[in-house]
Amino acid sequence: EVQLVESGGGLVQPGRSLRLSCAASGFIFDDCAMHWVRQVPGKGLEWVSSITWNSASTSYSDSVMGRFTISRDNAKNSLHLQMNSLRVEDTAFYYCAKDLFRTITMGVDHWGQGTLVTVSS
């Protein structure tokens, strides 16, 4: 069974940093691109960042470019999102998600349950 378990969310002040992690199991991790997608409670989905199976290519939304960094450790079946210079508008549930393919297609066939990041003073 595919499992994606996020951790690292919480309450943080504006301008501070937070590192999210996602522990993956139940599939061949380095066969899949991975993503972070966020959602403000009661609002729509927002794509945040993606990484190919071998980390050769990463991409970011304009809203997080230069502040967030996605990375993966295929040896540890883990995905990370380093979030710096956090803003109030970054407050959301952050989902770790798995692509069907090694390249980024946004055919996301499995999602974690999400971890809540709250940016507030």
Added chain:
Amino acid sequence: QSALTQPRSVSGSPGQSVTISCTGISTLLGASDYVSWYQQYPGKAPKLLIYDVTKRPSGVPDRFSGSKSGSTAFLTISGLQAEDEADYYCCSYAGRYTWMFGGGTKLTVL
């Protein structure tokens, strides 16, 4: 990044068909091949219904189908059931290695 536009809401009666549109799909060469659709219940993670415009993952009923015409993609749900009442999101390539979701459509089964 331009926006993907979906109707805020659609409705239908059990047994009927409904179609949800998603306008603003990139027409860049190859980019329009990447359209996916998701179903989300309140408080739950999204579920993949359609990928690569028309493909269905295993386990998704064939009542769900995807198509595209020009810069608009469509999700059609046939034989509507009460359990189909949920939010639906499209997703597509937006250019410059970025992706975007539509604003979401709330489906009400009357």
